[in-house]
Amino acid sequence: METDLLFDFLLQQYLTEQHQNALKWLKNEAETVKFKNPQQLFIAILEIIEPDGDISPPNIIANQIDIGIVSRQLLLLLESIEIPSIFDQQAQAAKQLLAASNQTATAFETILDKSFKLLLKIKQHNQSEQQDIDKFLAHITEQLAALDLSLIGASTAAIESAENRSKLNQSVSEQMEELKLSSTNATKLEPLKGIINSRLANIAKEIQDHSQKEAIHRQKTQQQLDNLVNKIKDMESESCDLKSKLKIANTQALRDTLTGLPNRHAYNECLETELARWKRYHSPLSLIVWDIDHFKNINDSYGHKAGDKVLQLIAKQLSEHSRTTDFISRFGGEEFTMLLPNTDSQSALILANQLRQTIEKTGFNASGTSVAITVSCGVTEFIADDTGETAFERADQALYQAKQQGRNQCCIL
Numbered sequence: 001m002e003t004d005l006l007f008d009f010l011l012q013q014y015l016t017e018q019h020q021n022a023l024k025w026l027k028n029e030a031e032t033v034k035f036k037n038p039q040q041l042f043i044a045i046l047e048i049i050e051p052d053g054d055i056s057p058p059n060i061i062a063n064q065i066d067i068g069i070v071s072r073q074l075l076l077l078l079e080s081i082e083i084p085s086i087f088d089q090q091a092q093a094a095k096q097l098l099a100a101s102n103q104t105a106t107a108f109e110t111i112l113d114k115s116f117k118l119l120l121k122i123k124q125h126n127q128s129e130q131q132d133i134d135k136f137l138a139h140i141t142e143q144l145a146a147l148d149l150s151l152i153g154a155s156t157a158a159i160e161s162a163e164n165r166s167k168l169n170q171s172v173s174e175q176m177e178e179l180k181l182s183s184t185n186a187t188k189l190e191p192l193k194g195i196i197n198s199r200l201a202n203i204a205k206e207i208q209d210h211s212q213k214e215a216i217h218r219q220k221t222q223q224q225l226d227n228l229v230n231k232i233k234d235m236e237s238e239s240c241d242l243k244s245k246l247k248i249a250n251t252q253a254l255r256d257t258l259t260g261l262p263n264r265h266a267y268n269e270c271l272e273t274e275l276a277r278w279k280r281y282h283s284p285l286s287l288i289v290w291d292i293d294h295f296k297n298i299n300d301s302y303g304h305k306a307g308d309k310v311l312q313l314i315a316k317q318l319s320e321h322s323r324t325t326d327f328i329s330r331f332g333g334e335e336f337t338m339l340l341p342n343t344d345s346q347s348a349l350i351l352a353n354q355l356r357q358t359i360e361k362t363g364f365n366a367s368g369t370s371v372a373i374t375v376s377c378g379v380t381e382f383i384a385d386d387t388g389e390t391a392f393e394r395a396d397q398a399l400y401q402a403k404q405q406g407r408n409q410c411c412i413l
């Protein structure tokens with residue numbers, strides 16, 4: 001059973017130092033010691049997160065774990081991670097099983113096993129993609145080494161050619177000096193003719209030999225340069241392909257596949273940027289946390305596909321009726337977030353209510369039945385010493401207050 005994603009999720013939920021240390025220790029144990037069955041693993045987890053609970057091995061799924069809560073948490077985990085398209089059908093089936101009500105303990109164990117197997121396949125797929133990228137980068141490295149050798153070869157050929165020209169110049173100069181000396185000292189014409197003819201023949205031969213060597217060198221250098229150009233073209237093509245793949249991968253990693261909105265990872269990146277700007281320029285920054293009212297009832301009554309359509313509809317309305325400067329993301333499940341730069345809490349509340357009313361007026365049909373859709377939200381403004389976590393907790397508390405007061409409203413804290 002794959003446990004990495006489960007522990008990553010738990011480490012995000014239980015943030016105290018005691019929980020963090022205990023969960024990290026258990027994760028290491030799970031990697032080195034194989035648990036006989038999922039029940040043993042859940043017993044160990046419950047001993048950490050509920051140390052005061054009365055935990056006994058028999059019937060742990062039925063007696064000690066709230067199946068509904070665990071199902072919702074696993075559903076949230078599946079919706080928050082990037083799922084490759086080849087696993088879409090399996091993921092949808094797993095989500096439908098997890099969203100179903102009245103699960104028996106036996107059925108839940110089967111669903112749990114299928115969910116973890118799916119997570120394992122997703123992880124292996126991502127690892128395979130990473131290996132492909134690593135192989136391509138290794139290929140690029142080899143080509144760079146080949147280019148380096150080609151450049152060295154071309155450079156060596158050029159140096160040899162220059163050396164040969166220098167030797168030829170020196171040889172011709174020496175023979176011309178000898179001719180000049182012989183002409184000066186000559187007393188008879190015939191011997192002088194012989195000496196001159198012999199020297200000229202030597203010079204002509206050396207020039208011919210040099211020309212042949214130069215032609216060979218030029219041909220060799222041209223071939224090396226042609227190979228170099230072709231390799232550069234291949235590298236440019238492959239680099240463009242890699243750039244496109246990396247761009248697509250980065251977009252997919254930061255994009256929710258169902259709604260098309262930025263996902264939680266993208267929200268965290270944007271938050272880091274906006275927090276830095278807020279601290280530097282002291283301009284107001286507000287956060288809105290949205291939640292669809294009675295979303296579970298929609299899933300239970302009309303099916304998971306209807307729930308997906310509702311999520312897409314909400315995402316569309318938030319995107320089309322917000323400002324271009326606002327950053328909207330699907331945070332997870334039926335929850336959305338909005339970061340509003342240069343916006344104080346009161347202005348954010350006005351905008352939130354406008355969006356809420358727009359969504360309330362939006363019609364939605366499921367199986368031929370008109371379904372009312374409303375949302376609730378919590379609004380907060382970043383204040384001194386705030387972090388992303390403290391501001392989110394405050395907005396989440398405001399959202400809880402809106403839910404407690406009857407839903408379809410926005411509260412501010």
